[in-house]
């Protein structure tokens with residue numbers, strides 16, 4: 001047993017880099033899948049709409065932790081290397097994609113019908129309407145809740161510690177196991193999370209205020 | 222490859238799954254009720270004329286919303302004993318869930334309160350109601366009715382997030398799942414089934430909370446009928 | 448002895464002086480109509496009388512009781528004073544009956560049965576006995592405003608204040624509300640009302656008070672005031688109000 005010292009803080013800080021890396025993977029991975037899902041959700045094809053909506057309901061109806069376990073043990077069965085990192089990346093990506101899809105669909109649907117109609121009257125195709133008229137406007141609405149959801153992503157990465165991935169929360173546990181000083185250790189972990197998330201929260205709120213009057217019916221979980 | 226799923230190996234343990242599901246609902250119900258109470262108190266503090274109260278409530282909300290539930294749980298479970306307060310896994314889990322839900326509820330209820338027009342309070346106090354009566358009977362009820370859908374979404378997210386408390390061994394559905402898979406080594410099947418049960422629980426909660434709303438907010442029922 | 452007595456009342460919002468030395472005595476059983484241009488301080492004056500606004504100087508006495516800014520005094524006082532607002536301000540989450548009985552049960556500690564009996568009586572008085580179980584949003588504006596009047600009446604106030612209660616209503620709906628108010632006046636209710644309905648003021652009021660720039664500029668019985676206005680401001684106000 002030894003006391004909590006600056007080296008431990010350095011260790012936590014290094015682990016925090018993994019937290020950030022996982023967050024970026026989830027953000028970009030979830031963003032790409034989520035964008036496709038959002039388009040499926042508003043597609044004119046019933047099949048695509050139903051597939052996307054079923055996927056979103058299932059992902060949002062199950063705990064992220066359970067999804068992590070499924071991928072973790074599933075990849076293990078397949079004999080994959082690095083199952084913890086792979087499971088974490090896949091589960092976080094898919095989980096985030098469902099939420100992004102809902103946020104962005106909400107933003108697209110918040111654009112007044114008149115915009116579609118006037119774009120249609122110019123003779124634009126559906127994809128041109130989306131690309132040139134609707135999405136550029138929806139992006140402005142989507143930005144605040146998207147940034148807001150990044151906070152959720154950063155926090156969600158902590159669950160990967162439960163499949164043994166060493167990111168910030170897991171590093172905190174490891175340090176606690178040798179120092180037996182849970183209060184300072186986990187307080188320090190909390191402070192690192194907070195200093196990552198709080199600026200994002202502030203940014204999201206600032207963006208929200210800047211696009212005021214355009215309150216959306218979507219929630220960022 | 223060539224893995225054959227054997228769900229029978231999981232269903233053999235159905236009494237454990239049922240018990241786990243019931244525990245998850247219990248944890249969630251307690252966290253909802255107490256979290257809402259904390260949220261109402263927090264919202265009152267956030268709107269208080271007392272600067273210190275406003276700051277404390279604001280700080281609470283920001284701290285909770287910008288740190289993971291898992292770390293909050295560790296602080297309650299591993300951290301509190303260091304201060305001399307020893308909690309069982311279940312106690313720590315429920316406290317952490319209340320602490321967490323309370324902050325989100327604070328923000329939701331506060332938004333609801335701010336949306337009730339000042340003239341409602343004027344009308345109530347003009348009839349001789351005290352400020353407290355006006356708040357409880359006029360402002361709060363209207364606020365809750367308005368933000369009820371947001372609260373329901375929040376509560377369902379919380380129920381799903383409660384799977385995290387298995388990390389300290391609190392005995393809810395995920396913890397039972399962990400136990401079953403350590404006995405039958407059918408982890409994939411176990412977690413698929415757990416996931417399905419959670420999905421079912423979200424529908425149960427939606428249904429129960431919608432049913433509850435009919436009693437809490439009779440206006441909606443009356444207007445729906447008309 | 449006047450039931451409402453204002454002497455030397457001053458009220459300002461920051462540097463904006465809204466009431467400048469207003470004195471007014473309202474006798475029991477009389478109807479006083481406050482008229483004047485927008486921003487002249489009519490609403491503010493009414494709101495000072497039941498303590499919704501704090502006055503900066505002077506004194507307001509209602510039924511022998513000084514209007515003071517402490518909760519106990521205000522609560523006692525407000526049971527004696529009914530107020531009806533332009534925007535009705537009904538409680539949207541409560542039925543018409545509960546709107547009327549809320550204060551009866553919370554303030555006067557009446558039983559449900561007593562409250563119900565009173566609700567039936569006052570709702571019949573405003574012609575809405577059949578709407579007792581409805582919710583406000585199921586009613587027209589005129590009906591909502593009559594419920595608001597009934598809600599005040601249920602507390603058996605000694606004075607009723609009305610702030611432009613028909614301004615938000617369509618012409619057809621105005622009449623039903625004005626008729627209720629006229630009935631109250633006939634029964635001897637003391638009423639202070641802010642109104643833009645000059646015909647109504649002329650017909651029902653015992654006293655007309657013309658406010659101008661935060662002061663009482665001219666006052667007297669409508670029979671005299673409307674026939675021979677003494678000041679050019681009031682003369683101009685009447686001619687613009689009629690057109």
Ligand SMILES: Nc1ncnc2c1ncn2[C@@H]1O[C@H](COP(=O)(O)OP(=O)(O)OP(=O)(O)O)[C@@H](O)[C@H]1O
Nearest residue numbers: 460463465483484485486487488489490491492611
């Ligand atoms: N809460 C407030 N804060 C600041 N200024 C106010 C407030 N309430 C009223 N005022 C100002 O006081 C003045 C008098 O307002 P008041 O509402 O009494 O006028 P009014 O005679 O009732 O007018 P109207 O016919 O338009 O209702 C106005 O200039 C108004 O802008």
Ligand SMILES: [Mg+2]
Nearest residue numbers: 489490491611
């Ligand atoms: Mg006014």
